[in-house]
Amino acid sequence: MAAVERWREALGGWGIPDDILAGAPESPWAFSPEIMRRWAESATSRKPTVSARRALEALPEGGVVLDVGVGSGAASIPLAPRAARIVGVDASEDLLALFVELAARAGVQAVPVKGRWPEVAPEVPPVDVAVCQHVLYNVPDLEPFARALQDHARRRVVVTITVAHPLSWMNDLWLRFHGLVRPTEPTADVAEEALRELGFDVRRDEEVRPPRAIGWEDRAEVVARVRRQLCLPPERDPEVAEALGDRLVERDGLWYTEPAEHPITTLWWDTTG
Numbered sequence: 001m002a003a004v005e006r007w008r009e010a011l012g013g014w015g016i017p018d019d020i021l022a023g024a025p026e027s028p029w030a031f032s033p034e035i036m037r038r039w040a041e042s043a044t045s046r047k048p049t050v051s052a053r054r055a056l057e058a059l060p061e062g063g064v065v066l067d068v069g070v071g072s073g074a075a076s077i078p079l080a081p082r083a084a085r086i087v088g089v090d091a092s093e094d095l096l097a098l099f100v101e102l103a104a105r106a107g108v109q110a111v112p113v114k115g116r117w118p119e120v121a122p123e124v125p126p127v128d129v130a131v132c133q134h135v136l137y138n139v140p141d142l143e144p145f146a147r148a149l150q151d152h153a154r155r156r157v158v159v160t161i162t163v164a165h166p167l168s169w170m171n172d173l174w175l176r177f178h179g180l181v182r183p184t185e186p187t188a189d190v191a192e193e194a195l196r197e198l199g200f201d202v203r204r205d206e207e208v209r210p211p212r213a214i215g216w217e218d219r220a221e222v223v224a225r226v227r228r229q230l231c232l233p234p235e236r237d238p239e240v241a242e243a244l245g246d247r248l249v250e251r252d253g254l255w256y257t258e259p260a261e262h263p264i265t266t267l268w269w270d271t272t273g
Contacts, residue, residue: 003193004142010185011140014165016231020178024231050207051160051266052078055129058156058270059083063128066152068117069135073099073110075160076131080106087111087124118148127152133160137186142194150200153271163188163206163263169247170229176243177230188265195267205266222248222255 001009016028048056052075059065062084067076070088072095077086086108088099096112103110113120130153139145149157164187171182188204195202216222220237227233227240241248247257 003190003197007142007186007190007194008140010183013183020231025233026228028229028231048078050205051158054266054268055079055131055158056082059129066127066130068132070099071095073102075133077102077106080108083108085109089113089117091116118144121148124152126154128154129156131158136161136191137165143198150271156270158268160266161188163265173230173243192267200269202267202269207264209262209264216255219255222257
């Protein structure tokens with residue numbers, strides 16, 4: 001099977017079955033703007049990631065950046081020292097408002113575009129560099145998504161994803177609480193192979209970052225977040241905490257469910273010869 005089809009088929013297996021979703025007391029997908037704010041502020045306070053360095057290499061002084069799935073701007077606001085303008089695409093009005101606020105604080109002009117990529121691509125002007133962080137695992141159809149990035153970036157496209165699906169660490173929890181076997185693919189390897197199949201001259205970097213999730217002061221809040229992702233009611237919190245076991249850890253006074261080392265893949269390619 002072609003890698004593009006493997007990617008699409010594997011992502012199709014990550015949906016939550018309707019009967020489980022119907023019984024969820026709260027949305028399993030919700031991320032509060034406050035969490036997104038903390039992600040963006042954390043990204044700008046650390047040394048530049050490999051992904052940011054790859055984008056900066058191709059970004060001219062006073063250049064324009066496109067950030068697809070911008071969220072709060074964690075991928076693009078660290079480019080503010082060189083960028084004059086960031087075009088941020090996201091489906092959430094709340095997150096776009098947060099992106100505009102944080103971009104202004106960083107001294108860079110923000111241009112918010114509400115909608116999903118590539119549907120809103122015709123509304124977006126050409127840019128120097130396009131970045132896309134932690135979005136690809138939500139994109140079953142890679143070809144139009146990637147080609148629209150390529151068509152808009154005059155110099156480079158930089159895509160960042162986790163080495164494995166970001167929810168794969170919960171696979172045993174889904175089996176334990178719902179008897180649901182989760183997929184093991186797609187992975188960054190499949191993404192790279194698929195993008196090469198589509199004709200992009202992809203290069204790849206690996207790095208280890210601190211956890212994407214920001215730590216919580218309250219252990220119970222971390223447990224509740226995982227329980228919501230599992231579509232379970234609040235009274236199941238003690239069982240979830242037990243099932244998390246040594247994955248629920250305290251570091252420097254904050255609680256996490258992620259390891260201290262977080263492997264990240266950057267896939268990038270130049271759009272000029």
